Amino acid sequence: MAEAHQAVAFQFTVTPEGIDVQLSHQALTEIYRSGVRSWKKRIIRLKNSVITGVYPASPSSWLFVVIAILATMYTRSDPSMGLIAKIQDPTMSTQCQAVVSAVLFSTMLWLLLIFTMRLCLKQLLSYHRWMFEQHGKMSNTTKVWVALVRIFSGRKPLLYSYQGSLPNLPVPTIKDTLKRYLESVRPLMDDAQYEHLTNLAAEFENSLGKRLQWYLKLKALWASNYVSDWWEEYIYLRGRNxxxxxxxxxxxxxxxxxxxxxxxxxxxxxxxxxxxxxxxxxxxxxxxxxxxxxxxxxxxxxxxxxxxxxxxxxxxxxxxxxxxxxxxxxxxxxxxxxxxxxxxxxxxxxxxxxxxxxxxxxxxxxxxxxxxxxxxxxxxxxxxxxxxxxxxxxxxxxxxxxxxxxxxxxxxxxxxxxxxxxxxxxxxxxxxxxxxxxxxxxxxxxxxxxxxxxxxxxxxxxxxxxxxxxxxxxxxxxxxxxxxxxxxxxxxxxxxxxxxxxxxxxxxxxxxxxxxxxxxxxxxxxxxxxxxxxxxxxxxDFHVFSFRDFGKGKIKKCRVSPDAFIQMVLQMAYYRDQTTFCLTYEASMTRLFREGRTETVRSCTNESSAFIRALEGGEVRPRALFINIVFDREHRVTHTILYQTHQQLYRLAMTGSGIDRHLFCLYVVSKYLRVDSPFLKEVLSEPWRLSTSQTPVQQAELFDLVNYPEYISCGGGFGPVADDGYGVSYCIVGDDLINFHISCKHSCPNTDAHKFGAQVRQALLDLMQLLNPKQKEPNKTEESRPEIKKDL
CATH class of the missing domain: 3.30.559.70 (Choline/Carnitine o-acyltransferase, domain 2)
Structure with missing residues (x-):
């Protein structure tokens, strides 16, 4: 009860002598301090809003522009080309008119410069060709672009400073999305199924698709992001399970x-x-x-x-x-x-x-x-x-x-x-x-x-x-x-x-x-x-394990992207586990755009499935299969093609040219218009039996892995997306450690998290053996610490 009384700022009772008022000093003090704290936060938010609102300029640059304009006026030159004279107030003195008009003109000029700089930065951030260039080789165009981005980005940005300069997520063309979609499902279908889906796609492109695309482009012009609000509502918030x-x-x-x-x-x-x-x-x-x-x-x-x-x-x-x-x-x-x-x-x-x-x-x-x-x-x-x-x-x-x-x-x-x-x-x-x-x-x-x-x-x-x-x-x-x-x-x-x-x-x-x-x-x-x-x-059913035989360091020495390598491992493990391929979801972010969230990388491709079938069938020598840079009638595939295919898909997803979010939004528009599309209905009903995601390390500078190499996180995980599928999260830590989190359901007789984990371990070793059969394992006790530091 004492705590309850302390929570009340004052009490009053009516007595024959009048009203008896009792004030709680402690409660009033707490109210005062809470108010002060709240107002301090409001002032900080207001200040940050001003700083963010004028970014990439700074509030102090306004004073610089005003002084510069006033200085030019004293040299009897008119940088406004007569505009200052037109906005003078005749009710003021001549000198006061000139100063006030100059300040107003300077302010308008300052705001125009801010708008121009922000527009330039937005256009610069819309350039994504740099992502498609070969690693370690930067074109002259990209070098100039990097320099311009640094110039227009200003100094010491706050967390939300770039929000007004980020580009909007573009709407891909129907033709490109359907082409990439059909390529992604080809390894999962026989000829009859693929022909049926191709016909549905062609009919959709030439009829309903154009109408739905028009509405989607209209939304993209109006909204900051044509995907995110629908994605949050229909994928998450409307779920009743x-x-x-x-x-x-x-x-x-x-x-x-x-x-x-x-x-x-x-x-x-x-x-x-x-x-x-x-x-x-x-x-x-x-x-x-x-x-x-x-x-x-x-x-x-x-x-x-x-x-x-x-x-x-x-x-x-x-x-x-x-x-x-x-x-x-x-x-x-x-x-x-x-x-x-x-x-x-x-x-x-x-x-x-x-x-x-x-x-x-x-x-x-x-x-x-x-x-x-x-x-x-x-x-x-x-x-x-x-x-x-x-x-x-x-x-x-x-x-x-x-x-x-x-x-x-x-x-x-x-x-x-x-x-x-x-x-x-x-x-x-x-x-x-x-x-x-x-x-x-x-x-x-x-x-x-x-x-x-x-x-x-x-x-x-x-x-x-x-x-x-x-x-x-x-x-x-x-x-x-x-x-x-x-x-x-x-x-x-x-x-x-x-x-x-x-x-x-x-x-x-x-x-x-x-x-x-x-x-x-x-x-x-x-x-x-x-x-x-x-x-x-x-x-x-859950299985978490750490793979320590090798990590990112050894994979990079083979000139292969670690993420592409692990995705190929997961494809190989799934094929060995289920003797077939499945629609594979790899999460990619679209936060290069304003209010961007995620996009899907369809990791199961024609190249990856052909490689695995040939490898498991023993059609050609494994090492030659992976390295010869050939993809022909004999099903010979190379690590270069596999690597480039996955990297291309990932880059397209990050730069707004993915498949699934576009198709999802077209489907939402069709529902709003109350029209049915057999093609979209079939696309959206396909299950993701292999759902994967990587957990990256973002703030490596916070961890001292030289003196404390054991202070590493195991990452995180999630449940299976499909009742008969697997959910796989992996975290690449340092040069010698990869953590895996594998989930599935006991109720499905065809899935087993521990069995799949064993397949993943074996696939990691087999794929590395293909890439580098003669390389010896590093001495973990001598090399683990410096290699972890190199990564983090």
């Missing part, structure tokens, strides 16, 4: 080390680091992310806006993504209870040691869960329609609404898990599989899957992250996760006992336990959602 496993993904902790075995301490450091990142995000002090291929090309940062204070709200027809500007607390789940933990006190961010102290208070709290509270989170793990109905019926008013608002408006969600996870025990491989499943779905009720991300802290100090997918793609959250891991271990650190450094203010108010009033009807719905989620979770 559980988002757990089907949509959410996870990220792992360090693979070989745990900075501290104390659960509360690990939470203290990393939660503090999360809020340090949020502070940098609000101040736009995070350096704009650039393309991995070229450091002068910025990527769209729009997805960063919704990292914190964001939740996915269920609806009966479609969900919505809600984002709030700020919150000074997180919500923590432990043993069936929910706690609101404020991380700011008197306007300052709590120190890691203070956050550890508060987390330990939650761990030591003996109170039991309220009726219906323990498994409440299962509502977010089950089907969306029941959750939407339950939210409307039981959480739209009273104490339930207040507690749900606390969760949804929190900066992020935290789970204190009583289990121990990580690479440990007598069977480290099996423990990694268990670790992955725990992060992906947990117990199906101890995560809040609607939050933009939830952080899990295990009893042994290990941690991990689970993320909702609709608001952003994995690289955005991976950037935050890398920062948090690095700050936690290399900057904040721990004392000799494993606790966070610093002192504790023991007068901190205790975390607030959330209250609920769950009726029996809601408990029944929670049980039903939990049953659906549990069946889904139990069906997931």
């Amino acid at each position: 559980p988002i757990m496993v089907n949509s959410n993904y996870y990220g792992m902790d360090f693979l070989y080390v745990t900075p501290t075995p104390i659960q509360a301490a690990r939470a203290g450091n990393s939660i503090h680091a999360f809020f340090l990142y949020r502070r940098k995000l609000h101040k736009e002090e995070i350096k704009p992310v650039s393309s991995a291929t070229s450091t002068v090309i910025p990527l769209c940062a729009a997805q960063c806006e919704r990292i914190f204070n964001t939740t996915r709200t269920p609806g009966e027809e479609t969900d919505t993504v809600q984002h709030w500007q700020d919150s000074d607390y997180i919500v923590v789940y432990h043993r069936g209870r929910y706690f609101r933990l404020r991380v700011y006190q008197a306007g300052r961010l709590l120190s890691p040691r203070e956050i550890e102290f508060q987390i330990q208070r939650i761990l030591d709290d003996p109170s039991p869960p309220l009726k219906g509270e323990a498994k409440l989170g299962a509502l977010t793990a089950g089907d969306r329609i029941p959750w939407a109905k339950a939210r409307k019926a039981y959480f739209s008013s009273g104490v339930n609404k207040r507690s749900l608002d606390y969760i949804e408006r929190a900066a992020f969600f935290v789970t204190l898990d009583d289990d121990e996870q990580g690479m440990m025990g007598d069977d480290p491989a099996a423990s990694l599989d268990c670790y992955a499943k725990s992060l992906l779905h947990g117990k199906c009720y101890d995560r809040w899957f609607d939050k933009s991300f939830s952080v899990v802290y295990y009893k042994n100090g290990k941690n991990g992250i689970n993320a909702e997918h609709s608001w952003a793609d994995a690289p955005v959250l991976a950037h935050l996760w890398e920062y948090t891991l690095a700050i936690d271990s290399f900057q904040l650190g721990y004392n000799a006992e494993g606790h966070c450094k610093g002192d504790v203010d023991s007068s901190l108010p205790r975390p607030q336990k959330l209250s609920w009033e769950i009726p029996p009807e809601c408990e029944e719905q929670i049980s039903q959602s939990l049953a659906v989620a549990q069946a889904l979770a139990d069906d997931v």
